Amino acid sequence: MTEPYAVPVPKGYRVGAWEVREPIATGAFGSVYEGRRVASDEERPDLPKSAALKFLPTGTGTPRQLTHLREIVEREVELYRRLKQPRLIRMYDTLTVDDPASPTLDGATLLVLEKAEGSLSALLAAQPRPDGGPVLLAQICEGLTQLHHAGWVHGDLKPANVLLMADGSARLADFNMAAELEGTHAYTPAFSTPDYTPPELLWSEIGERGRRIRPSADVWAFGVLAHLVLTGSFPLPGATPTARRDAAAAYARGTDELRLSPELPDVWREIVRDCLARTHADRIPAKDLLRRVEAAAGTGRSPRLPRRLLPRRRSRRTGILATALAVVAASVLGYGVSRWADAGGSGGESEKVTPASYGADELRTDKGIPAAYRRLIVDSAHDCVQPEVTPALIAALLKAESDFDPDLADPDKDEYGIARWTPGVLRWWIRDDGVPAKETPRPPITPSESIPAVGRYLCFIEPRLRDNLSGDRRVLLATAYRTSYKKVNDAGGVPPNTSSYATRVAHFLKEYTPQDRDYTARVAHYLEEYTPPRKA
Secondary structure, three states: OEEOOOOOOOOOOEEOOEEEEEEEEEOOOOEEEEEEEOOOOOOOOOOOOEEEEEEEOOOOOOHHHHHHHHHHHHHHHHHHHHOOOOOEOOEEEEEEOOOOOOOOOOOOEEEEEOOOOEEHHHHHHHOOOOOOHHHHHHHHHHHHHHHHHOOEEOOOOOHHHEEEOOOOOEEEOOOOOOEEOEOOEEEEOOOOOHHHOOHHHOOOOEEOOEEEEOHHHHHHHHHHHHHHHHHOOOOOOOOOHHHHHHHHHHHHHOOOOOOOOOOOOHHHHHHHHHHOOOOHHHOOOHHHHHHHHHHHHOOOOOOOOOHHHOOOOOOHHHOHHHHHHHHHOOOOOOOOOOEEOEOOOOOOOOEEEOOOOOOOOOOOOOOOOOHHHHHHHHHHHHOOOOOOOOHHHHHHHHHHHHOOOOOOEEOOOOEEOOOOEOHHHHOOOOOOOOOOOOOOOOOOOOHHHHHHHHHHHHHHHHHHOOOOOOOOHHHHHHHHHHOOHHHHHHHOOOOHHHHHHHHHHHHHHHHHOOOOOOOHHHHHHHHHHHOOOOOO
16 A cells, blocks of 8 residues: 655756755655755855755645644744754755646745765664664764753654764754743643653643643653663563553652663663653753763764664665565654655655554554554554553544544534544644644545544543543543543443443454453453343
């Protein structure tokens, strides 16, 4: 199953001084391509011969897209323009596409960025414990220090957002979540990568401006990243992000301890412990952290990763091995988009493949969940820090709502699409920063709109359900989606008139959950509880 680029740009297309070449990566909205400078050295001596061209369609599209993307562009461009630091990916130029004959491109914003050779994510996929790991960590920490010194928080530090350049140096990238400090805090969108989110944010309130975040959140993320680079494993136990979130919460409550890998060198063990302190106040500031990291790495200023450690480019001719690495390194470049697209094919057309096994450790691959929606389902669950919001739950809800029918239309109930959204309600959940769209979306409602909105809505509902409710909390969440969290709270569990719906969700939750997951028995128990007794 293939999906198109969010912003399809044909090879050879020209914008300003640039000609579009091969595709690099795409996300839900923006897409990145290799670019070749066609302007002469005399015309644009300030520009390199090649760059990464990031297209964001802010000129043409729905009002929802325009508002959402305008703020993404403004956030990212503002940081690029104000911060010129050696450890941050560099922006050379911004352009607006003027092409009325191409509606999908007309008005798009183009960011001209440094072109990287790969990402830390791809390097770790090929070499889980790279020899140059300590050097990389020193560079990453230096980038964080530069950001914090300038008064900014990155907000989404992870391997996919660390780029490796041609000369072996590392750069921080993807500043969609970055925010400028206002005193001791900044405000970022409510969604982040759970494995790198500090425990105090797992249950933090989300206001109109988003989630309040401190620089210490980046320090926590660095501690997780350092443990991963040096040992090949996460510092908190668990085979899945959900299990690791639970472990982080238990650690923050003081009911569990860190269990750092014995393979972590002693000097780094103390550094990681100080990064992963239970409370934000006890974590080491980035500027102090940098000195200790550089000492542990044995480097001077601006160390570089040996070029031999950079991941090599691979063509389709490398066959099965290349395909496997491409799947593992799904976030090969972190220019603000995190899904890899292979540029192969003699026709020069780009494709983005969602493998049928995507998220297999959390979502069964043999139970009929359409491969086309696996990435949306898994990624939407991972965007929520609430541990009850799992890929299996979202898949079970979609099955119960529509049988995965993306074209469902029920005008009598004003419900449309794969998740049976009422457009007037969906308007509030198609954004990821808490601000509703200016206009109500019109049917047909696409899965790319519906499924992420389900994850956001469930993430909103979960902390509003009372703790003493009867039943599996995942099924209660789905029931609250179908009715409301107030009705579930008032009923003390599943309202009687929704027991049939809850039974279906419980059935599919059990079916879609990998058999080795520890909550399978609980699902079976509540499936039996929700099923009405047969009449004699």
